[in-house]
Structures are given as structure tokens and as C-alpha cells.
Amino acid sequence: MTATVASHRKPRQHPLAALTGGGSRSARTARTAATLALAGAATATGFEGTAQAAHRPTPAQVKDRVDALYQEAEVATQNYNGAKESADTAREELSRLQDEAARRTRKLNAARTDLGTLAASQYRSGGVDPAVRLLLSADPQRYLDGAAVLERTGSHQATAVAGYARRLGSVRQVRQRAEETVERLADTEAKLKKHRVTVVHKLGAAEELLHRLTAEQRQRMAARDGARSGPGHHRTGRGDGPLDAIPGGAGAAAAAQAPSPRAARAVAFAYSALGKPYVWGATGPSAYDCSGLTQAAWKAGGVALPRTTYTQISSGPRVNRSQLAPGDLVFFYSGISHVGLYVGNGQMIHAPHPGAPVRIAPIDQMPFAAATRPA
Numbered sequence: 439m440t441a442t443v444a445s446h447r448k449p450r451q452h453p454l455a456a457l458t459g460g461g462s463r464s465a466r467t468a469r470t471a472a473t474l475a476l477a478g479a480a481t482a483t484g485f486e487g488t489a490q491a492a493h494r495p496t497p498a499q500v501k502d503r504v505d506a507l508y509q510e511a512e513v514a515t516q517n518y519n520g521a522k523e524s525a526d527t528a529r530e531e532l533s534r535l536q537d538e539a540a541r542r543t544r545k546l547n548a549a550r551t552d553l554g555t556l557a558a559s560q561y562r563s564g565g566v567d568p569a570v571r572l573l574l575s576a577d578p579q580r581y582l583d584g585a586a587v588l589e590r591t592g593s594h595q596a597t598a599v600a601g602y603a604r605r606l607g608s609v610r611q612v613r614q615r616a617e618e619t620v621e622r623l624a625d626t627e628a629k630l631k632k633h634r635v636t637v638v639h640k641l642g643a644a645e646e647l648l649h650r651l652t653a654e655q656r657q658r659m660a661a662r663d664g665a666r667s668g669p670g671h672h673r674t675g676r677g678d679g680p681l682d683a684i685p686g687g688a689g690a691a692a693a694a695q696a697p698s699p700r701a702a703r704a705v706a707f708a709y710s711a712l713g714k715p716y717v718w719g720a721t722g723p724s725a726y727d728c729s730g731l732t733q734a735a736w737k738a739g740g741v742a743l744p745r746t747t748y749t750q751i752s753s754g755p756r757v758n759r760s761q762l763a764p765g766d767l768v769f770f771y772s773g774i775s776h777v778g779l780y781v782g783n784g785q786m787i788h789a790p791h792p793g794a795p796v797r798i799a800p801i802d803q804m805p806f807a808a809a810t811r812p813a
Contacts, residue, residue: 494650495647495650497651497655497658497659500647500648500650500651500655500659501659503644503647504644504647504648507640507641507643507644507647508640508641508644508790508791508792509771509775509776510640511636511637511640511641511644511718511791512728512775512776512791513773513775514633514636514637514640515633515637515718515719515727516729516746516747516748516775517629517633517636518630518633518634518637518718518719519719519727519729519730519745519746520745520746520748520749521626521629521630521633522630522719522745523744523745523746524626525623525626525627525630528619528622528623528626529623531619532616532619532620532623535612535615535616535619536616538612539609539612539613539616542605542608542609542612543609545605546602546605546606546609549601549602549605550602637718637719641718641792644792645792660794688709688781689705689706689709689781691782692705692709692764692781692782693705693706693764695763695764695782696763696764696765697763697764697765697811698765699739700736700739700740700741700765700812701739701763701764701765701766701811701812702739702764702765703738703739703740704735704736704738704739704741704765704779704812705735705764705765705779705781706738707734707735707738707739708731708735708779708781708787708796709781709787711726711731711734711735711787711796712787712795712796712797712798713795713796713797714726714789714795714796715795715796716728716789716790716791716792716793716794716795716796717792718792721733721734721745722734726789726796727789728747728776728777728778728788728789728790729745729746729747729750729777730745730789731779731787731788731789731796732750732767732777732778732779733745733750735779736812739765739812741753741812741813743812747769747774747775747776747777748773748774748775750767750769750777750810751767751769751774751777751808751810752810753767753810753812753813754767754810754811754812754813755810755811755813756808756809756810757809757810757811758809759806759809762780762809763780763782763811764780764781764782765779765780765811765812766779766780766809766810766811767779767780767809767810767811767812768780768786768801768806768808768809769806769807769808769809769810770804770805770806770807771804771805771807772805772807774807774808776788776804778799778801780801780809781798784800784801784802785798785799785800785801786798786799786800786801787799
């Protein structure tokens with residue numbers, strides 16, 4: 439009975455026993471080690487898979503994030519453009535104030551010299567008592583005539599003193615304005631540096647994400663982004679290329695539909711810029727950012743637009759989307775951070791972002807915000 443019970447209660451051999459050499463204590467220790475090893479391997483594999491999944495976003499996720507980074511960089515670019523415009527204005531004003539201060543200082547020095555000459559002359563003529571001078575004078579009438587001249591000279595000196603004080607005050611005012619301009623310029627240049635760092639950081643992050651994709655994935659992304667330099671993927675290759683060089687005469691047709699000759703010239707310029715690279719902060723002629731392109735296009739039309747998207751939107755009356763005409767400026771995103779030049783048929787010419795040249799694209803490609811017709 440005992441043997442039967444013992445036999446009945448004999449523990450079953452663990453499936454790992456065949457791998458570890460039986461059911462002894464050493465075998466159990468080996469089984470435990472093997473179990474832990476297998477569990478660890480499974481866990482490591484799971485973590486590795488999770489880590490790889492976490493660090494390998496899908497192409498769609500990459501595109502969404504890259505688009506967001508480009509849009510953030512565009513905001514910083516427009517801030518940079520605005521600060522640069524302000525800095526350029528401050529430098530011009532400072533140069534003018536410095537020239538004006540130098541000119542007024544020269545006049546002040548001349549007035550000081552005249553004032554000194556008058557003071558010395560009066561001192562010399564007034565050094566002897568008038569009564570004594572009359573007694574010693576061989577010609578009393580001549581002395582009396584001279585005294586009248588001296589009196590008038592004194593009046594002239596008072597006028598000279600007042601003029602000198604006035605010139606001194608004007609020089610001080612100009613120098614004060616120049617000092618204030620220097621401070622404003624320093625503040626603006628600090629903002630320039632900040633915005634430049636932001637732009638470079640955003641674009642660098644976008645580039646890093648794109649490098650995680652294969653060349654084929656990047657090509658597919660570019661194709662979905664509507665990358666093309668013009669109708670038929672063609673550009674003239676010259677910054678002033680004729681409109682009839684574009685297949686189908688799309689540029690000529692758009693110019694003909696423009697509401698004014700100036701708008702027609704702006705459209706013609708935009709078509710001639712197709713294929714030129716995007717460079718943030720650039721205003722041409724070899725590269726552009728979005729507002730740099732529209733500014734250059736309308737400059738060709740004879741209209742001086744301000745530099746940034748958020749100032750260009752006020753360069754003319756607003757236009758309803760249903761009433762867009764070639765040459766109108768179309769703006770995107772709630773912060774008005776991107777602009778293109780409308781060319782008809784729901785299309786615009788714009789400078790998208792780094793790596794994407796000046797191209798034709800549908801205005802539905804981005805969140806439409808407003809439109810303006812420069813005047």
C-alpha cells in the first residue's frame with residue numbers, strides 16, 4: 439500500500455527536465471535558471487519591439503509632424519522677417535540721425551566761434567570808461583558814432599547767444615533720438631537672433647524626421663504634397679521667362695484674367711519664379727520664402743508690399759473666396775503665417791517650405807484664412 443501511494447504521489451517530471459537532466463535539486467536549479475532566461479528573453483524581445491515601434495512612426499505620422507514643424511517654422515520666419523524689417527529701418531534712421539547730428543554740430547561749432555569773436559571784440563572795446571574815451575578822443579563825433587555801433591553789436595551778440603542755445607538744444611535732441619534708436623536696434627537684433635534660432639531648430643527637427651524614412655517613402659510623401667514646378671512639371675529656367683514658354687499658356691491665361699495690369703504683371707512674375715528654391719528669409723531673385731515671393735511678384739507689378747504675411751494681409755481690400763481673381767494674395771492658418779499668389783481655377787503659386795521649390799498648388803491644400811487684393 440505504501441509503495442502504491444508513493445508511486446501514485448510521485449511528482450510528474452517537468453517538461454524542462456529533459457533539458458536540465460532530471461528532477462534532482464541541481465536539476466530544479468537549472469530548470470529555474472532556464473525559465474528565468476526564457477522569460478527574460480521574451481521580455482527583452484517585447485521591450486525591443488515596443489521600443490522599435492515607439493521610435494519608428496509611420497510615414498503618415500512623420501508627414502503630419504513634419505507639416506506641423508514647417509508651419510511652426512513659418513510662423514518664426516515671419517516673425518524674423520518682421521524683426522529684420524524693423525532692424526533695417528532702425529539702421530537707416532540711425533544713419534540719418536548721425537548725419538543730422540554731425541551737420542548740426544558743425545553749425546553749433548561755427549556759432550560758438552562767432553559768439554567768441556563778438557565777446558572778445560566787446561571786451562576790447564569796453565575796457566576803458568566811455569567818459570574817459572570821449573575826453574581822449576580827437577574826434578568826439580566819431581566816438582559817438584562808434585558807441586552807437588557798439589550798442590548794436592551788443593544786441594547782435596544777444597541774438598547770437600540765443601541762436602547758439604537753440605542750436606545746442608537741437609543737437610542734444612538729435613543725439614537723444616539717436617541713442618533711443620540704438621537701444622531699439624539692439625532690442626530688435628536680440629529678437630532676430632531668437633527667431634533665427636527657432637527657425638533653425640524647427641527645420642532641423644523636420645529634417646531629422648524625414649531622414650527616418652526611406653527614399654521611396656520621401657518620394658511618395660512629396661508626390662502627395664503636390665510637388666511640381668508648374669504645368670507639365672516644366673519651368674522656363676529663367677527668372678524673367680516669357681509666359682508663352684509655359685505649356686498650355688496657363689500663365690498667359692491667368693494674366694489675361696487678372697483684374698488689372700499690375701496684377702497681370704505680378705502673376706507673370708510668379709510663373710517665371712516656378713522651380714526656384716525655398717529659403718527662409720529670402721526675397722529673391724534666386725530664392726524666396728512665401729512672403730518674399732509675393733512681395734517680389736507685386737513689386738514687378740509696381741506695388742510695394744510690406745515684408746511679412748501679417749502685414750501683407752492689410753495691403754488692400756479683403757476678397758471673398760468665391761470672388762478670387764489672379765494676382766490676389768491668399769493667406770492660410772489662423773495666425774496668417776503663409777501666403778500664396780492666386781492664379782485661377784482654385785490654384786496658387788507659392789513657396790512652400792525647405793526642399794519644396796516654388797510651385798503651383800491648390801488653395802485647399804492648407805487651412806484657408808483670408809484673401810487680399812493689393813491696391
